[in-house]
Amino acid sequence: MPTDRPTVPELVQAVREFIENEVQPALEGSVAFHTRVAVNVLKIVERELATGEALRAGERERLVALLGRDGDLDELANELIEGIRAGAMSVDTPGLTDHLRATVMAKLAIDNPRYKSYQRALERDT
Amino acid sequence: MAQGHEALAGGLTRALARHLEATLGAQPEVTDLARLTAGAANETWRFDALGNGERIGCILRRSPASLSGEAAPETSEGASETNLGKAGEAAVQQAAREAGVAAAEVLFVLDAEDGLGEGYVMARLEGETIPRRILRDPEYAELRTHLAHDCGRTLAQLHSVDPDRLPALNRMGAAEQLTRYGEIYRAFGQPVPVFDLALRWLADRRRDPQRLAVVHGDFRNGNLMVGPEGIRAVLDWELAHLGDPMEDLGWLCVTSWRFGEIDHPVGGFGQREDLFAGYEAAGGGGVDPDAVRYWEVFGTLKWGIMCMIMTHSHLSGMARSVEKAAIGRRVSETELDLLNLLT
Known part of the structure; x- marks a missing residue:
């Protein structure tokens, strides 16, 4: 089945560009500030639409390896949190913080790739 | 819940006459009243107080929720982890100032008779905060x-x-x-x-x-x-x-x-x-x-x-x-x- 265009990412991009290029320059004060926030929100949406699914698949695969069983992402994430809350897993559990770091890095790639700690971590990894 | 600008200016004028009569006389004026920040737990306003040939730059900090008798919503802007209240806040600020900390001088604390909710008025300082x-x-x-x-x-x-x-x-x-x-x-x-x-x-x-x-x-x-x-x-x-x-x-x-x-x-x-x-x-x-x-x-x-x-x-x-x-x-x-x- 051919994909109808514009696609959802293309529509969101069009709205974001309109606000950024045409609305924002005409505003000042707190409305201008909140409009800048709104543009940033749309950028998050664009990044999540582009890579969110792959990131969730990656998280699930790492959880399967860490917990040693198959399941869907919600199930496995619940098992992880219960393990930590019960004290069965801690910062010393092999593989746990590596998994959490990979998950957090993937989230930051969507939420705020300009965050300094994130950029520093990327530099360290390369 | 929100009090109009003019009502606030009128209320502040009466409060100044009550609390700062020694400095401003019995008929003070409020000018250039403008809101700096808004929030359910905190509002900040700036104004100038005039009287007796004096002009004092002021800041009003108050809790608008206290006007309608509501408790300040503790989860709206950071967790207010204390029940300090505006009078307590003013007392700590003033005590810190007396201990040598740079902090604005508290001029007076609002009371029930002022009818402006919980809050206090301090001297306005200028500087960079961003x-x-x-x-x-x-x-x-x-x-x-x-x-x-x-x-x-x-x-x-x-x-x-x-x-x-x-x-x-x-x-x-x-x-x-x-x-x-x-x-x-x-x-x-x-x-x-x-x-x-x-x-x-x-x-x-x-x-x-x-x-x-x-x-x-x-x-x-x-x-x-x-x-x-x-x-x-x-x-x-x-x-x-x-x-x-x-x-x-x-x-x-x-x-x-x-x-x-x-x-x-x-x-x-x-x-x-x-x-x-x-x-x-x-x-x-x-x-x-x-x-x-x-x-x-x-x-x-x-x-x-x-x-x-x-x-x-x-x-x-x-x-x-x-x-x-x-x-x-x-x-x-x-x-x-x-x-x-x-x-």
């Missing part, structure tokens, strides 16, 4: 070389305040705060594994403080008003409480308050050694770097939970705003910073 300017403007280049040391001195002075001179402050040590923030976080039903690891780490390493002191509770870049010469005023005293003095030093070092200048752990402008040296030189006592680090971890977690609180106040419909929606996506920033601290 963190990115403090960190990047050439005008503050020299300031940045000693600001961490100045912060150490300021905190030592604050922590020298005798709590017995103040209205009863809530005791919020590590144990009380662990319980409180743990409960708030878990009630959202939105598990963040790194937060659970941090809560566990903090519970395992909890120590009794060497002493209890009057703690500011939100001493960070963003709540400092500076000039090129130094700190002009410490702002926002509403989270003051009785606690471990090292909490204030740790909170100032939280990565979120470095505004991108992550190699300058103290507020984005300085090094820990300078902060500690300023604290010790001003008689604050020896600083235990591990205790400061403990509170830096705690502060990073608290800021993450505060982001959740703000975003959930939007999601629940209590305070719909795109800004509050967006801040929920800053939780991941604190997760990475926590992992860096814990591993």
Whole structure:
């Protein structure tokens, strides 16, 4: 089945560009500030639409390896949190913080790739 | 709930006549009234008070929720972890000022007869408060070389305040705060594994403080008003409480308050050694770097939970705003910073 265009990412991009290029320059004060926030929100949406699914698949695969069983992402994430809350897993559990770091890095790639700690971590990894 | 501009100006005029008659005479005037910040728990207004040939630049800080008899909504803008009230806030600010801390002079506290809700009026000071300017403007280049040391001195002075001179402050040590923030976080039903690891780490390493002191509770870049010469005023005293003095030093070092200048752990402008040296030189006592680090971890977690609180106040419909929606996506920033601290 051919994909109808514009696609959802293309529509969101069009709205974001309109606000950024045409609305924002005409505003000042707190409305201008909140409009800048709104543009940033749309950028998050664009990044999540582009890579969110792959990131969730990656998280699930790492959880399967860490917990040693198959399941869907919600199930496995619940098992992880219960393990930590019960004290069965801690910062010393092999593989746990590596998994959490990979998950957090993937989230930051969507939420705020300009965050300094994130950029520093990327530099360290390369 | 919101009082009109003119009603507020009229109310303030009557309050000035009651509280500042000695200075302004019986018929003072209020001019240039303008709101600086709005919020359910806090409103800030600026105005000038005229009378007897005097002109006093003023700031009114008040809790609009107190007007309608509602309790300030504790989850709308950071967790108000104390029930300090505006009168208590004014008392701490004034006591800190008398101990040598740069803080605006409290002129008077509103009372029931004023009919303006809970609040107080202070002298208006001028200076820079925007963190990115403090960190990047050439005008503050020299300031940045000693600001961490100045912060150490300021905190030592604050922590020298005798709590017995103040209205009863809530005791919020590590144990009380662990319980409180743990409960708030878990009630959202939105598990963040790194937060659970941090809560566990903090519970395992909890120590009794060497002493209890009057703690500011939100001493960070963003709540400092500076000039090129130094700190002009410490702002926002509403989270003051009785606690471990090292909490204030740790909170100032939280990565979120470095505004991108992550190699300058103290507020984005300085090094820990300078902060500690300023604290010790001003008689604050020896600083235990591990205790400061403990509170830096705690502060990073608290800021993450505060982001959740703000975003959930939007999601629940209590305070719909795109800004509050967006801040929920800053939780991941604190997760990475926590992992860096814990591993």
